[in-house]
Ligand SMILES: Nc1ncnc2c1ncn2[C@@H]1O[C@H](COP(=O)(O)OP(=O)(O)OP(=O)(O)O)[C@@H](O)[C@H]1O
């Protein structure tokens with residue numbers, strides 16, 4: 001089974017990092033090579049451009065792919081299905097025009113020219129609006145095109161908004177919201193190895209917003225502590241050797257609830273409280 005992953009650009013490192021955290025360690029020099037093995041003899045990795053990955057999966061060069069949802073949509077690879085939102089590489093594709101110009105709504109684009117690296121998505125977007133500007137495909141630095149009279153507006157990626165601002169462009173409309181996805185060719189979705197990979201990646205994402213809490217609790221305070229622990233199922237309660245009437249309580253808690261939970265369990269009688277990160281969580 002082969003997974004296609006971005007070979008460079010901003011998605012390369014976080015993708016490799018996710019595979020590593022999921023236990024799919026890369027072997028045999030992942031550097032500058034087209035392929036790498038993983039610790040699982042049945043899983044290898046193919047490095048490809050983010051934009052080419054959906055095509056590679058659709059054509060069978062790889063079985064699974066990891067790239068932005070924008071790329072999957074742009075490739076119109078209709079024999080692939082999404083398996084998991086990997087929750088990084090979040091960005092929006094927006095229609096943007098010069099701040100001080102006269103394009104304020106989509107309707108102002110009748111007869112205009114729109115430059116983009118995403119002509120298919122852009123065409124689909126305008127097909128729904130009933131306005132049909134000329135679409136010019138560019139392969140980068142799209143934000144410059146309105147300033148060199150190549151285009152009146154652009155459809156491009158934004159996340160922090162810095163690049164648009166630097167180029168004195170304002171958002172006219174949102175076209176698509178994207179994040180990185182795991183997807184696969186439809187004929188491999190039921191394979192056990194595909195499910196294994198999905199579970200491994202999912203376990204990392206599940207664990208990301210969670211913390212593991214451990215504490216000691218006098219037995220007669222156990223109910224009070226149990227009452228204030230939020231989150232997944234009940235806490236695990238264990239005897240402590242020579243605990244002198246104390247038990248150990250372990251629980252998985254949402255990261256955002258940790259601060260309040262510590263205050264509450266302490267009030268309820270817990271002591272020796274430890275908080276740790278969780279690497280993976282398989283439900
Ligand atoms: N500013 C951003 N914030 C968040 N995600 C982004 C941003 N820019 C791009 N992405 C996501 O990363 C994907 C790949 O972008 P990246 O810039 O790494 O590659 P690229 O420019 O297509 O690569 P190449 O260098 O091969 O041309 C995009 O399709 C999108 O899903």
Ligand SMILES: O=P(O)(O)OC[C@H]1O[C@H](OP(=O)(O)OP(=O)(O)O)[C@H](O)[C@@H]1O
Nearest residue numbers: 010140141157158159160161162163164
């Ligand atoms: O809203 P912002 O945070 O400013 O991000 C938006 C920019 O990020 C991407 O470019 P990238 O940095 O990947 O450079 P590239 O043009 O070389 O792909 C995208 O093409 C935008 O230009």
Ligand SMILES: [Mg+2]
Nearest residue numbers: 009010140157
């Ligand atoms: Mg880029």
